[in-house]
């Protein structure tokens with residue numbers, strides 16, 4: 001997200017609150033040697049250290065792409081613990097243009113502002129640090145901010161170039177931080193790949209000419225970010241790899257006052273494609289075809305940490321992260337261990353036998369029990385018997401799926417069993433959580449192992 005706002009940058013400096021200043025000073029003083037100054041209302045040292053690490057790494061990545069900026073002094077990223085604090089700052093700087101975006105960088109102040117995503121209480125931040133989502137969005141905003149400092153015509157940047165390079169910095173930061181190897185793996189990016197594949201399949205894909213003209217038609221925000229991540233990431237990473245530094249050096253030569261600055265900025269990159277421009281769309285389709293997305297996650301909440309999976313749901317949306325590839329056999333077992341993390345709600349959910357119209361949903365609810373119900377996505381069927389589940393765990397679970405029923409075991413004891421009304425002969429499996437819930441999924445296993 002970025003901003004074309006050109007109001008006075010002084011407001012941002014003058015209107016910080018006292019509590020804010022104290023924390024900001026403490027953090028800035030202890031990290032004076034860093035490339036990015038983190039200003040924050042967050043109280044978890046672990047989460048703030050995490051933010052510092054990803055912001056610093058992103059600034060190194062941005063420098064690789066854009067070149068070094070001439071002015072001294074660190075970049076500045078302000079992190080708000082609550083959405084309300086972020087929205088107050090957005091209201092002050094842009095009149096509320098980014099109220100529902102959770103993050104933006106201002107071309108006027110040349111600084112970045114983010115709300116903690118998803119909202120997390122301090123004990124949860126202390127337990128897990130920042131989420132994959134938050135780490136990646138800090139990197140994204142640092143990418144924007146670096147471009148504002150380096151490119152004189154930053155106010156004239158076409159959207160595809162502005163968002164494309166912020167997405168590239170974001171992806172490269174997550175790779176260098178070893179948070180991923182390919183975009184097909186983390187649910188957050190795998191979802192974008194799913195969207196790109198569906199746009200190519202249903203012919204709503206705008207094509208490279210449409211992208212370079214910033215003509216996206218009626219495509220929504222999620223699809224636009226999918227384009228900027230997957231297409232622009234590929235463009236800078238593979239197609240223009242050897243030329244990208246010299247291309248951004250040329251972009252630095254375009255002034256804000258240059259006539260047609262926006263068109264000239266795009267032309268630098270399209271000219272560099274040469275004859276390849278004619279085959280670019282076919283090449284991209286081939287690249288996408290070879291990348292099989294692992295997960296589809298309509299609302300970002302789930303990430304991998306080593307061998308474990310962590311789900312932290314937003315306050316207003318349930319988290320659902322589904323393996324794209326169906327299990328492929330009618331009889332199978334899903335097992336693993338769950339552990340609840342502190343949250344306003346504690347409802348982890350396993351999805352099995354899922355197809356386009358049905359699934360069996362198993363709720364693990366802390367201090368309530370295990371509830372399994374057949375769901376047609378229209379309100380859900382009657383719940384099966386309830387098993388007990390007291391405390392935060394860990395609890396070893398096992399769900400045995402057969403063509404007409406599923407049986408749930410906790411620590412080897414059968415706790416729930418329910419009929420599958422429309423047998424799916426396999427279907428998909430997934431993990432998730434109710435809104436406001438958080439927890440770990442460990443030692444996840446499907447037996448027999450899927451073919452993939």
Ligand SMILES: [Zn+2]
Pocket residue numbers: 001002140144162163166
């Ligand atoms: Zn952006």
